Structures are given as structure tokens and as C-alpha cells.
Amino acid sequence: MASVLGTSATAILASRPFTSPTPKPSVSTLTLTPGQGNGRKFYGGIGIHSKRGRSQFHVAITNVATDINSAELAQKLAAKESQRPVYPFPAIVGQDEMKLCLLLNVIDPKIGGVMIMGDRGTGKSTTVRSLVDLLPEIKVVARDPYNSDPEDPESMGMEVRESIMKGEKLPTVLAKINMVDLPLGATEDRVCGTIDIEKALTEGVKAFEPGLLAKANRGILYVDEVNLLDDHLVDVLLDSAASGWNTVEREGISISHPARFILIGSGNPEEGELRPQLLDRFGMHAQVGTVRDAELRVKIVEERARFDRNPKEFRHSYKAEQEKLQQQISAARSSLSSVQIDHDLKVKISKVCSELNVDGLRGDIVTNRAAKALASLKRRDKVTAEDIATVIPNCLRHRLRKDPLESIDSGLLVIEKFYEVFS
Template sequence: MSIIKESTRPVFPFTAIVGQEEMKLALILNMIDPKIGGVMIMGDRGTGKSTTIRAIADLLPQIQIIKDDLFNSHPTDVDLMSDEVQEAICQGRNLSVDFIDVPMVDLPLGATEDRVCGTIDIEKALNEGIKTFEPGLLAKANRGILYVDEVNLLDDHLVDILLDSAASGWNTVEREGISIRHPARFVLVGSGNPEEGELRPQLLDRFGMHAEIKTVKDPALRVQIVEQRNQFDQHPHVCIQQHLMKQEQLKEKIAQARRILDEVTIDFELRMKISQVCGELDVDGLRGDIVTNRAAKAFAAYNGRHNVVIEDIHRIVVLCLRHRLRKDPLETIDSGTRVNDVFCQVFN
């Protein structure tokens, strides 16, 4: 009898990806501070969106979980524990812990609501009085990354569910008077091709950041990208080995940024100017102000600083605000340019 060995599929190294700095920065900042609210990546077909998103998970340190828990519950943080784990801890039971890689969950376009949220076995509940929960993709993605390719083609009500869970950090499933809830804290990453349709503005606004990706035009750069991809396809482990040192350096830089994030401060004057920029751009609500503040702090932490400076805000402001602007059908100027122009006026 032949034994098939389990092998981990090689992941293209994040540090080997050429160009697309805007997308890479947005992903890194969301890994440093998941409360930024995820990232929407819109761009042409074949520009490496999926490759980059799958590569980012490889840079994150393993997480500690309660062993065999369906929801990747944290051993000490109550906000990241399922109700069952909290109950077991209150009863003084000893629970085994384990380390796993950060979950990276793909949500297929044809997924049903039960597949996404999970479902309750009503028959078992009625006959045996046992609440049996079949976890969905939100449970598997807890404390990890949930990736939706072609998010602009996903049913609006499913996008709504994803955004609600990502914002609240909890998923609740209710059927026939039976209710089960579990933690669902994840970084939501969506990608899509604008030619296939845009997301509704109400949904788009709830993504923390928005990166726009363009096809590389420079022939030399295109050749470099093709060669790198061919090398990885033929000898993946050689390619991974070549970038190992850069990967480790970036991994440590992200880990260090996470450690100091809570100590980073942003002066009142800079916060006032961020809100002034949002006001002059006529951004609805306060989500733009909040996300810009968070992202600026994450960028400062990424650069090892405890204070936000103007350059930090400049680097992230377009990513945080371009998708929150009211669209004018007669406006020909690019949204990123508008944000940048107002930023320069306010910050002089």
C-alpha cells in the first residue's frame, strides 16, 4: 500500500514580489493593527493580487490557541475565546494549548450563508437537547485572514455579514430560537477587477484601506517579474531559500511594530489636521478619521518610532480616504490626486 505524504504547498515569498508597493504597505499595516479594518485591493487581472495576499500570512508568527478548539480561542484573552472555553476556565478545568500558523481562509464566490456563518443541527437540538454547531468559514478565520477574491461579485448580503463580523469581532447564528455566538476577529481582505463592477459605496466605505493596482508598464520590470515567477514555479524551495533572510527581517520588523504599537502617540495638532482633511474632502461619518489615525500609528510603529510625524500620515492618507469620497460623474481627476492635493493644502 502506498503512503501519500502530506506536503505544504510552497508560498511565493512576500519579499520577492516586485513593485505594487501600495498593496504591500496596506497589507503590512493591517497585519500590524487588524483594527484598521481590512483592505480592498482593486486592479487589473494578472497583477499579483492573490499571490501577494497569500504571501503575507507567511510573515506572521504562530498564534497560541486552546488545543482542538473550533474557533482558535486564545488561552487568556476573553475577547478571543468562545463561550465554551470561557465556561471551562470558570469551572477551573485545565485546557491544553497549542501553536498554529495564522489561519488563511479563502471564501469561494458560490459560498452559501450557512457555509460562511456556520449552522446549528436543529434535529439534534430538538431530539437530544444538545446544541451542535457546525462551524463556518468565519469560525476558521478567527484570529487570521479571510480572503475574498472577486469580492465585487459576491452577494451584497454576504459582504454585509463579513463586514459586520469583522467590525464587531463576533458571529451570531440563530435558528428556531437557538442561538450560538463565537469570536470572529479577522483581517478581511477583498480583491477585484473594477471592470467587473464596483462595490456599493456603503460597503466599500467599511473597508479600512483601499489599494489600487496597475499593470506594470516598464519592460525591464515585466521581464524581472516573469523570470522570478518562472524560477519559483520550477524550483520553489530554491527561490524561498534565496529570500529567507529578507523574509526573516520583515517578519521581525512586523513583530516589533506589533509590540510597540500601543505606545505610539499622535499629537493633537496632527489629529486636528487629519480631521480637517476629512472635512474638506466631504467624507461622510468619522470612519475616515479613525482609520487614518490608526494607520498612521501603525506606519510609525513599522518604522520603529513612538511618535507619528507628518510623513507617516502622507504615506497612508490616500489609502485610507480615496474610497470614501463622493463620486462626481463629471469629475475626471483621480481620487488619489484629490486626497493628496487637500492633504498638501492642510499640512502645507
């Protein structure tokens, strides 16, 4: 489980301080169940920086963060056993479009997150929180509050980076990817972190207590009812999502740390629209609706009642499916770098974006990434037109310019243009 950093990481920092390593591909098995959604073919597809302050003191960097020692690790394990059970992901009935978008972002976090919009009571929050058990383990520097990647300088905290530059050996451990909930009433200090000014003035150190953005680095940041989020917190998220870094400045003291996370938001469109600047930061957009089929509704009610009666027994009944899905995600993440997409398909994707008047190039980039992630999930090394047809509505729907006179769903506009170009 534990390993030690050697001189290889130092060499990486000295020569290419901001270059991410290429993951090693591997191969595993996968089984998928074809699906449909919203009445359209292929729609759905699965069944399941530190700056020196302007102070006269000689400043050294320290962190006021909880060190994870062995006793605390034991407490965490005990807490995990007694914590409230989470509804298993494979037990979610229907909503294939939302589940697919979440899985693709776990496979390739660079897709940029998911915005889930839909009716009340359609399982948006339940599905997102059930994703926790599926998140794979990642290598992190032990006792580091920023979940620093020992091999990627872009994801390292300043202390870890300086230690490696000095040639120090740092222990590493495997840890689950974090999922952090951002409450609507959270203060900016709670989100960004706080600097202890009194300690800085009396002891001459930058005493920093990391916030939620530090905890979410290399993980998932989930905002329920994101369309009700205060504007100042939206600005903070926009800045961190764009730069991958969070900077806190107080009284001439400045501290920065990496904040690269998958942003997942959910909300009800009836409660208000999302600012276009924030909406564009989400890689994919999933639209969910109320299940109309009576038999399916009965199945959902019965499954939920069974979970409420005995959560542990219910989770145990889905253990095999849960483990199988975990293995599929792990295999897909490993083989993602080997997936190729033909130049002709790339041209057609860009043509669809161009003819739909999609602003910027995020739509092109996200569609290419999502299609490769889906091909990897299906254990293929080449992207097909079917893969693109499955993901392109979710990648472009929220990027189209709003026309108040248009009655057709934006996802249908995307899929129609797809067939027109790809025919």
C-alpha cells in the first residue's frame, strides 16, 4: 500500500514542472446492456500557486490541518462501518442518461463534470451520492490536506512540491477519491479556507486552514440545488474551475493550493436558471424526468422500501454488481489512453458544433473526450459513430443559444444535426 518517492519525481519537477504523466494502459473485461432514453436511438446506452506576503516577517509555510495518524485512521475505518448506508448505484432504476454521464466523468475527470437538471423526486441527489462507493483509489502523499499526487506537479500542494525539490522522500498511500458536498449556506471562508492573521503576526508563519476546495482536489465537488447558489460562491467556483488553483488573500498574505475537481451540480429548472458562465463550465448536461411507466414506478417504490427496512441487507444483495462495476471503471480508466478516434470523426464532431453555432471550443473538446471514455467503458480501443451519438446531446445541449420561440428540446436539435452530418 505504501511506497516512497525517489529521485524520479524530482527530475520531473526540474525539467517539466507542469506536465502530467501518461497513464499506463491495461485491459480488462466489460459487459454492457444496450439502452435507450428520451425515445431516441443511441441516447443512453448502459443499464447500470504560494506568493510571498508583503509582511516584514520572514515567512515559513505551515498548515493548520488534521494530521491523519494511525489512531485517526482506525477511527475513520470504524466510522465508515457505522455511517449511514448509501443507496447502491446499480440499484438505481432507469435514468440511464444521468448514470452514463456520471460514469464517464469518473473514467475521465477532464471531461469537466456534470449538470443534472430535472423534476423533483427523480433521484438526482441519490444517484450522485451513490457514486461514492464506485470511486476508485488514487495515490496520494500521506497526511497531505490537498490529496497531492506524488507524480503530478500540477496536483501538488506547495509544501509537497518544495519537499520533492529538496530531494526529500515522502510516503504515499492509496486513498479513495473524495466526494465533497458544498452546502448552499456555506461561507466563502469555509469553501476557500482561512488564514490565521493573529498567528501570522505573532509567530511570523502563514497559518492556513484548508477549506472544501482543498478537500475536493483530485476528487468530486457536488452542489445540490446549484441554481440557488450565491453569486459570490459561483465566482469562486468559476475561478477554481478555470485555473485549477485556489488563492486565498488576507491582509497582504497570499496562499495558493491546487483545486482540480469534477464539478457535479443538480437542480430543478423550475426554481431558477443557472448563470451561463457557470453552465458552460460543466462538461456534460443530463436531463432527467419523472418515470411514467406504472410497472417501473412500482419497482422503484418496492426497491426503496426494501432499502429503508434493512439498508445493510439491501446493499449486500447488490454487492456483486457493485464490485463488477468498480472493476469495469478501473479497467476503463487504465485503458483510456489507448483509445483512438479517427480524424474523419473529429471533423464531423466539429462540423456539428459549428452548424449549431456553439460558442467556443469546449463542446468539441468535451465530445471527443466523452466518446473516448465511452469506448473505453465498452472495452474498445476505437471510437465509433454510435459512441458519439450517445454522448453528443449531453455535451452540446446546454451550450446552444436559447431561442424563446423554439419549442423543440435542445437535445433533439443536437441529435437531428448529428444524423444530418454523420449520414
